[in-house]
Amino acid sequence: MELTLIARGNELASSREQLRRLGSTTSCAAFETRMSAAGLAPLTATGIEVFQINVGKFCNQTCRHCHVDAGPDRTEQMSRETAQLCIRALAGTDIPTVDITGGAPELNANFRWLVEQARGLGRHVMDRCNLSVLLLAPQKDLGQFLARHQVEVVASLPYFRPAQTDAQRGEKVFDKSIAALKLLNGLGYGHEGSGLVLNLVHNPAGAFLPAQQQALQSQFKRELGRRHGIVFNRLYTITNMPISRFLNFLIESGNYEGYMQRLANAFNPAAAAAVMCRHTISIGWDGTLYDCDFNQMLDLPVQAPALPHVKDFDLARLNHRCIATANHCYGCTAGAGSSCGGATA
């Protein structure tokens, strides 16, 4: 299994070093310059529709593109106290969607409590699932739990063939992913009319942009159905963000400047206007508030006058905050755009 950047003692484990590399790229103009030219600076929030909770960095996998640098050696985990602060903040709003991510969020001791509380408040809940977690012995009832609470499962599967999937996510992960998808299908997930939504996430297995979402979804549906009898609802295409382990891959493989140039050349003002951070708030394992999960990993919290901790959650201040940007943001504005919900333009 791959090691995390921290376990390797890699200097890119530091968010400061990542930002330094991103800031010193020679192949594209500063992101802020492009946004100004497009009339989109400063980028501001438009309200909050998604309450995204990152419960920690512990994961049973160490995918090569992971922007969290998650893995089995990571110990950062959201406590029950912080989870309670999240639910208290959520209860004071009418934000309709709670998006729980990690790491492998299901391995946090407070995951199921968070799901129950958020569902109790009548919110739609999404679980960003790596699929293999469903096969772990202590999680044998996880699928039934998710189904019982009608949690939308957003599952990572970069490709419908083993080679590309295992190259990105680890040896034999494809086989485990297929087994987990069959388990979810068996519970009703992915079947039209079941009310149990199963969406897949595609990240390219390399230094290139994702395919057009609708076309790739058709391909996935055809191939997963034909080869494995698997059904799902929608496919989200997500561009790999040039941070953390994917940044390390880009630099080590000699693709960094070429990839940044590719992202910048594909800058799309329509995608830039529709970036997810404008309607999302991202909460870190320690309760710190961020504009998105990527800014969270770069230690770029929400800017004043917004208050940067969930214990002080102030929706009015957050709704129209200015969003922190840097060159990694090119990842969300290239081509058809990219977000946790797939293409944006």
Place this chain on the structure above:
Amino acid sequence: METYYHPKDLAKFSDMSKGSPQLWDKFMAYYGAVFAEGALTEREKALIALAVAHAVQCPYCIDAYTQSCLEKGSNAEEMTEAVHVACAIRGGASLVHGVQMRNVVNQLSM
């Protein structure tokens, strides 16, 4: 080392508009229309382009359409098969001309 082909020249393709912008504009409009989704998908067209790039042995086109194929959801197995199609047609084209050779042999031989 000096070489006729420079990878950075691919990004200068649009320099070809400078001599004759009208013809360039017409070519690019046609080019864009050819690769748009039609009876064939954009992915299928990119695979054909990749095969043709190998047939005409254009390193710029191979670079561009390898990336394009990946970005349209094709995988290395499909792309390798496309190159074999180009190879088979090129090889077959040589071989089928052997019939001309045999015709001449038959004409001249006792």
